[in-house]
Amino acid sequence: MACFTDSLATRLGRSYVQKTLEWFLENPNRFLFHITNNGRVVGYCGGFMPLKPGDGSSSGMLQYAFKQAIRGILKKPVLLFHPEVTQNYPFLWMNIKRKITGKAKPFKPVSDSKPFNQHVGLVVIGVHPDFRGQGLAQQLMTEFENKTKQFHQSEMVLSVKKNNQRAIKAYLNFGWTTREEHTKTFVMHKFI
Numbered sequence: 001m002a003c004f005t006d007s008l009a010t011r012l013g014r015s016y017v018q019k020t021l022e023w024f025l026e027n028p029n030r031f032l033f034h035i036t037n038n039g040r041v042v043g044y045c046g047g048f049m050p051l052k053p054g055d056g057s058s059s060g061m062l063q064y065a066f067k068q069a070i071r072g073i074l075k076k077p078v079l080l081f082h083p084e085v086t087q088n089y090p091f092l093w094m095n096i097k098r099k100i101t102g103k104a105k106p107f108k109p110v111s112d113s114k115p116f117n118q119h120v121g122l123v124v125i126g127v128h129p130d131f132r133g134q135g136l137a138q139q140l141m142t143e144f145e146n147k148t149k150q151f152h153q154s155e156m157v158l159s160v161k162k163n164n165q166r167a168i169k170a171y172l173n174f175g176w177t178t179r180e181e182h183t184k185t186f187v188m189h190k191f192i
Contacts, residue, residue, distance in 0.1 A: 003044075003126030008084045012072030019065035024048070024123075026064070031147050035136055043127040045140040049151045053116045057123040059091070066095055119189070120148040122158035141174050145192050157189045 004010055009017055024032035024046045034044040048057055062069060073079045085092070097103075122144060127136045148156050158176070160167050162184055171188055180187040 002128050008082055011079055012069055016065055016068040016072045019068045020061050023061045023064040033143055035139060042131040043136040043140055045125040045144050046123045047120055047144060047147060048123060049120045049153065057121060117155060118153060119155040119157045120151055120153045122156060137170055148192060154191050155189055159185050159187050161185055
């Protein structure tokens with residue numbers, strides 16, 4: 001939580017963060033690893049290999065930790081107005097309705113207009129502020145590339161907020177390039 005002190009996930013509370021990290025360990029196409037210093041986690045990285053179009057980390061992780069997210073919002077109602085929450089109101093209400101009624105909305109397949117390219121997605125990478133500038137991000141990125149190779153993949157993909165200039169600079173230094181630009185994010189990729 002110390003790596004992302006201002007993030008929505010941190011504000012939702014420890015149980016939400018723990019549940020989202022558990023998401024990585026529940027499926028063989030996901031992974032999570034870390035670096036320690038004196039028994040303390042000082043950097044970590046998580047990723048996954050989507051198996052089909054629409055197999056996304058954000059929606060899957062939120063659905064997995066939905067109960068903890070709702071508890072976090074109930075403890076801090078002001079989070080209902082957090083920009084990352086307001087943009088997901090339709091998704092949240094659909095899931096609340098599904099939880100109450102027990103009825104799932106029929107699955108709508110993702111458009112076939114974009115071809116599905118198998119890849120490994122970088123979901124999260126963080127280094128504790130006290131340990132930045134010591135090469136830990138490079139170690140984490142090298143291990144992420146190793147995980148990508150273990151999945152027999154050559155393309156790595158990530159999404160980063162446009163206002164996260166420090167991360168964008170680091171990704172560019174690690175050889176990533178911008179693949180797509182959206183309103184608030186860049187989709188970057190790298191081939192190994």
